[in-house]
Amino acid sequence: MNDSIKKVLIVEDDLSQRQALRDKFTKEGFTVLEAQNGEQGLEVAFKSLPDAIVLDVMMPKMDGLEMAKRLRIDEWGKKVPAVILSNAGDIEKIQQALENHIFEYFVKSDTKIETIVAQVKKMVGIK
Amino acid sequence: MTESNDDKSSFIKLPNITREPRWGVRVSLIREVAPEVIVLTLERPHDFSFKAGQYVWLVIPERSKKEGFIDRRAYSIASGVNDSHLEFFIRITKTDYTQSVQRLSVGDSVHIIGPMGSSFVATDAGVTLIAGGTGISPFLSILRSRTESKDFSLYFFEDGKRPLYCKEEIIKLSEKTGFKLVIFQGSPNEEHFKGLVESNPQRKMFISGPPGFVDAVSNLLEEGGASPKLFCFEAFYPSSKDSFSVNDLFVNIRNAEDVEGMLEDTLRSVKEQSVANSVGQKSFADQVGEVLQLSDVLIKISSQTSNHVTVTDRNGYVLYANKAAEQLTGYSFREMRGQTPRLWGGLMPPQEYEVLWRSRVTGLKVIHQIINRRRDGSLYVVLGHITPIMSDSHVVAYVSTEEDITDFVNMDKAKSEFVSLASHQLKTPLSAMNWYTEMLLDGDAGDINEKQKGYLKEIYAGNKRMVTLVNALLDTSRLELGTFTVNAKSIDIVDLLNSAIHEQNNDAKQKELLFSLETPHEHLVIETDENLIRMVLQNLLSNAIKYTSNQGRVLVGVVDQELSVLITVSDTGLGIPKNQQNKIFTKLFRADNAKSSDTEGTGLGLYIVKSATERLGGSIRFESEEGVGTTFFVTLPKEMHPDPIK
DSSP states (O other): OOTTOOOEEEEEEEEHHHHHHHHHHHHHHHHHEESHHHHHHHHHHHHOOOOOEEESSSSSSSSSHHHHHHHHHHHHHHHHHHHEOOOOGGHHHHHHHHHHSSOOOEEEGGHHHHHHHHHHHHTTTTO | OOOOOOOOOOOEEEOOOOOOOSEEEEEEEEEEEEEEEEEEEOOTTTTOOOOTOOOOEEEEEEEETTTTTEOOOOOOHHHHHHHHSSEEEEESSSSSHHHHHHHHTTTTTEEEEEEEOOOOOOOSSEEEEEGGGGGGGGHHHHHHHHHOSEEEEEEEOOOOSSSSTTTTHHHHHHHHOOEEEEEEHHHHHOGGGGTHHHHHOOOOEEESHHHHHHHHHHHHHHHHTGGGGGGGEEEEEOOOTTTHHHHHHHHTSHHHHHHHHHHHHHHHHHHHHHHHHHOOOHHHHHHHHHHHHHHHHHHHHHHHSSSSEEEEETTTTTEEOOOOHHHSSSHHHHHHHHHHHHGGGSSSOHHHHHHHHHHHHOOOOOEEEEEEEOTEEEOOEEEEEEEEEHHHEEEEEEEEEEEEOHHHHHHHHHHHHHHHHHOOOOOOHHHHHHHHHHHHHOOOOOOHHHHHHHHHHHHHHHHHHHHHHHHHHEEEEHHHTTTOOOEEEEEEEHHHHHHHHTTTTTHHHHHTEEEEESSSSSSEEEEEEEEHHHHHHHHHHHHHHHOOOOOOOOOOOEEEEETTEEEEEESSSSOOGGGGOOOOOOTTTHHHHHHHEEEEESEEEEEEHHHHHHHHOOOOEEETTTTTTEEEEEEESEEEOOOHHH
C-alpha cells in the first residue's frame, strides 16, 4: 500500500447500507474504515485521520449533524471532505447545518451509489 | 364571597374570579330622591379609578336557600364622582335586581366590577349630549364633573310616560354650570336637530339610549350633514317596569327546569306589556319577545344537547351556558355568567376573532376551529358556530355552540404521524435495495447475462416507483402535520424553472416532447420557500409529461404581476374530464382517464401541489379540456407573509 491509496470513513448505523458503501468504495480502490454512530465515528476519525468521511444523518447515540459539527471544531476536522447522506425527511435540518459548515449532501433514495463515490473521488482529488 | 361586617373602613380586593377587577365596598348612604328613584352612595376604594362617562357592574351578593350565595348583577352607571364616594341613580322596578337594591341597608357590602367603557373626552370644539330614556345615566357623571360653560348642550328625549328620574338634578346642574338643556317629548325627528350642525360643524355628539334611539338619532344627524366621525354612541337596554332586558331574564337561570318556568312567566309579561305599551315603532318588549321565543326553543334543546351552548349579550357577556358548556370548559355557569368567552378562549391570534367581531355588523353566522383552555389549564380544540340573534337589524345576542373535536384532531394527527414514521422506515431498505441492484447491474458482483440484467432493471424500476410513492407520502404527511419549516428566501424563479425543467428533461426527451420555458423575463426574484416551490413545480411538470402523449407539448411560463408572479404549466395531454374537475385536488383522487392511461400514479401529486401552494400564500387554478390539454395557473406572492397558523 502506498500514499496514493485514499482512506474513507463510512459512518452508518444500517448494516445493509454500510456494507453496500463499503463494497463499492473498496472496489473503487479505497481503504474503508467503518463506524456505527457519530460517537464511534469521531473516535475513528481522530485516530485514523481519513481522507474523506461519508456519514448518515439519523443514527443512535450521536447523529451525523452533531458529529459533523464537532468535527468542524477541530483544526484537521475543519478541512476533511465530508459527504452527508440523508433520508428526504430531514432536508431542512441539513440545509441549516450547511449554512455553517460546508459539506456535500445527498438524499439516499434519490442518489446512485456511483454518484456518491464520484463525489468523494472529486473531493480527495482522484480523477 | 362573604366578608365579615366588623371592619367597616377597609376595602377588600376580592380574589380575581373575574378578569375585570372586582371590589367589595360598603353602602354608606341610601336616599330616595324622587318617587321610585333612589340614590345609592358607596364608599369608593382609594385606588378605584373611574372617569366620567364610564360604567360599572353593581353586584349584590345574596344568600339563596337553594344555591348558597348568588350574584344579582346589573349594568349600572355611577353618576357621582368624587374621591371618596360613588353614586348610583337607580329606578325601582319589579326586577329581582332592584328588589335586591331595595333590601340593602347602610353598612351592607356589595361588589363593583369595572370600570368599563370609554371615558368622556373633553373637547374645545363644542359638545352635544343626546340622550333617550335611561340613556341619560352615563351623562350624569359627565355633567357633574364639568365646570366650564363652553358650547355644551344636552338634548333629552322623554317618552312621555316615564319621568326623567334625575330631572331635578340635571336642571340644577344646568343652572349651576350653564350648559344648554333641551327637553323634548316623544321620538326624535329632523326638526329637533335643525341648526345644530350648521352652528358648529366640529361639534362632538355623544348619543346614548336604547339601540333604536341611538340609530334613529345618528341617522338624523348624518342626514343633517354631521360627520359620523364626530359621533360617539353607547346603546343601552332600558331596564324599567315596562320592558325587560335580556340580561334580567338570564341572570337567574340556574338549570333547565328554572328556565322553562321563567321563560313562560317572562313571555307572558312581555306580551301583556307589549299590548299596554304600544309605541309607534316596534317596542323593545316586542324585540325581547322575539329573542325570547327563539331562546325558548333554543334553551330547551340546548339543555339536552351534548354540545357546548352559550348565549352572550351583544357585548359578549355570558347570559346562559348549558351543562355541556360547564363540562367542556370546567367552569360552572355561575363562574361564566357575566364573563366573556375569553374566560376559556382568547388563545387564538386576534384576526381569528375579528371575523367574529364583524358578524356583529353583518349578522352572518361564523364557523371556525379554535383552541380553548379549560379551567384546569388543559387545551382542547372545538369547531365553533356563532350566530348573532338579530332584532330590527340589531344584534341583540349571540348564540355560540362548540363541538369538542380534540379527539378527531388528535386522531388525524396520529394518522399523519404514523404515515410519516412508516415512510421514514420504508426509505432505509429502499435505499439499500437501490444500491445493491445498481451494483449488480454494474457487474460489481461478477458478470450477469442479458436476461438477468433485464430482470434486475425491472427490480430497479419497481424500487424507484416505491421511492416516489414514499416521497409523496412523506411530503403529504409533512404538509398535513405542518412540520415543514417555511424559510422565505430570495429566489430567482426563472432560474428555478430552468433547473426544474432540466431535472425532467430526460423523461420529456424519451417522449419526444417539446418541453421549454417561455418568459419575457431574464430574471424574476421573489421571496419564497425553495423546497416547497420545487415540490409544486416537480409535481406539475412530471404530471404534464406523464399525461402528454409522444411528440406533444409541455410549455412552462412565468410573468410578473407586480405583487405576485403567475406560473403556468400547459400541456397538450389527456385533459381532465369535466365531471371530475372539482375533485382533482382531493387526496388520493385520480381522474378516470388518468387511471386508465397510467396505472402508476399515487393520487397525491396535485394534493401536494395545492397544499404547498397554499403554504406559500399562493393559489392555484386550471383550465382543461379532455383530449385537448390542461393549463395550471399558480399565483405566488412576491413576498411571503408570516406563516399562517394551521
